[in-house]
Amino acid sequence: MPDTVTNLYLHVPFCAQKCAYCAFYSEAASGELVNRYTAALVRELEMVAADLKPKTIFCGGGTPSLLNLRQWETILRAMERLELLGATEFSVECNPATVSADKAKLFRDFGINRISMGVQSLDEPLLDRLGRIHSRAMVFKSFDILRRAGFENINLDLMFAIPTQTMDIWHATLNEAMAMQSEHLSSYEVIYEDDTPLFDQLQAGEFSVNEELACEMYEELISRATTGGFHQYEIANFARDSKSINPAGQPAIPALACKHNLNYWRGGSYYGLGPSATGYVRGVRTKNWSNTQLYCDQLEKGKRAIESSEELSPLRRAGEIAAFGLRMNAGWPFADFQRVTSFDLRKEWAAEMEQLTERGHAIRNDVKFHLTHQGLRFADAAAALFLR
Numbered sequence: 001m002p003d004t005v006t007n008l009y010l011h012v013p014f015c016a017q018k019c020a021y022c023a024f025y026s027e028a029a030s031g032e033l034v035n036r037y038t039a040a041l042v043r044e045l046e047m048v049a050a051d052l053k054p055k056t057i058f059c060g061g062g063t064p065s066l067l068n069l070r071q072w073e074t075i076l077r078a079m080e081r082l083e084l085l086g087a088t089e090f091s092v093e094c095n096p097a098t099v100s101a102d103k104a105k106l107f108r109d110f111g112i113n114r115i116s117m118g119v120q121s122l123d124e125p126l127l128d129r130l131g132r133i134h135s136r137a138m139v140f141k142s143f144d145i146l147r148r149a150g151f152e153n154i155n156l157d158l159m160f161a162i163p164t165q166t167m168d169i170w171h172a173t174l175n176e177a178m179a180m181q182s183e184h185l186s187s188y189e190v191i192y193e194d195d196t197p198l199f200d201q202l203q204a205g206e207f208s209v210n211e212e213l214a215c216e217m218y219e220e221l222i223s224r225a226t227t228g229g230f231h232q233y234e235i236a237n238f239a240r241d242s243k244s245i246n247p248a249g250q251p252a253i254p255a256l257a258c259k260h261n262l263n264y265w266r267g268g269s270y271y272g273l274g275p276s277a278t279g280y281v282r283g284v285r286t287k288n289w290s291n292t293q294l295y296c297d298q299l300e301k302g303k304r305a306i307e308s309s310e311e312l313s314p315l316r317r318a319g320e321i322a323a324f325g326l327r328m329n330a331g332w333p334f335a336d337f338q339r340v341t342s343f344d345l346r347k348e349w350a351a352e353m354e355q356l357t358e359r360g361h362a363i364r365n366d367v368k369f370h371l372t373h374q375g376l377r378f379a380d381a382a383a384a385l386f387l388r
């Protein structure tokens with residue numbers, strides 16, 4: 001088959017309990033269902049393996065680290081048998097409450113080389129407020145376990161603008177996170193998604209959103225991460241090492257940037273397996289059922305568990321790719337965009353680029369178009385202009 005797909009996302013749909021802000025598809029883990037899911041995921045891997053040669057794998061959730069050793073070993077041995085191991089970057093999301101030395105060793109033994117740890121805050125009351133199952137002590141302990149197991153590429157996920165979070169608390173969390181010397185940092189502002197407890201509390205007037213403070217916290221994040229030796233390469237992502245992984249002459253992207261996410265933002269193909277996972281392969285976007293029982297039923301019948309698939313028109317896809325890429329500090333080099341989409345950003349989106357440039361939200365030169373520091377704050381609105 002021409003051009004086998006080189007990026008793979010695996011979704012683990014289980015969490016110990018639901019966090020107050022979370023709208024991702026996940027449910028409480030029950031032993032029997034997790035075993036069924038594990039077998040179904042292996043079945044789904046078998047169905048796509050011939051079209052896959054992963055260079056990046058990202059296992060997210062949910063809480064992938066909630067699977068026990070036996071379940072993990074089942075998945076990893078199947079991947080070994082299917083010749084799906086050996087990726088340059090193989091990331092697994094871990095909750096600090098579910099990391100153990102045995103699991104860390106198993107991960108290392110099968111080539112998992114990057115851990116993304118959902119820390120969110122290092123303030124105990126805020127962890128409670130968010131409904132996280134871990135304490136701050138577990139964060140430090142798990143980080144230590146991972147380092148001892150040999151992980152040299154760890155991401156810390158942090159949240160800001162959490163209700164009742166003050167600037168002093170945010171500052172203290174950032175300082176402690178910097179002291180941990182992780183290789184990567186992702187940090188998102190709390191968003192209020194429908195059907196989450198935090199959204200309901202906001203609707204009920206239990207707290208209000210302080211936009212000004214959220215902006216100041218974002219500025220503080222960029223400033224503290226930069227002085228801490230990180231390079232911002234996307235709105236919410238920072239990595240160490242400024243060695244460029246792009247061809248000479250292109251804007252530098254830190255060598256420890258998440259390669260799997262770079263593929264999304266640059267419009268690349270990927271398989272997405274597991275309940276609710278989306279994939280994009282050869283112009284077709286697919287989405288699996290967001291129901292673990294149904295997902296297992298389908299796979300047990302020997303069918304993929306795809307709820308919907310959609311072939312995007314080339315122009316619509318190019319618009320999406322433009323929008324994704326603008327999230328990156330590097331923006332879109334015109335030549336790269338044309339190579340990926342066959343469309344010329346300068347022709348198709350000239351008016352939109354001018355609009356953003358006039359507002360001071362973007363810069364256009366002979367070779368590329370990128371958002372300014374201020375423009376990145378409003379990247380979602382900017383991105384919407386490019387959709388067709």
Ligand code: SF4
Pocket residue numbers: 014015017018019022023024026061062063095118
């Ligand atoms: S652990 Fe992650 S996926 Fe699970 S409920 Fe919390 S935020 Fe959502």
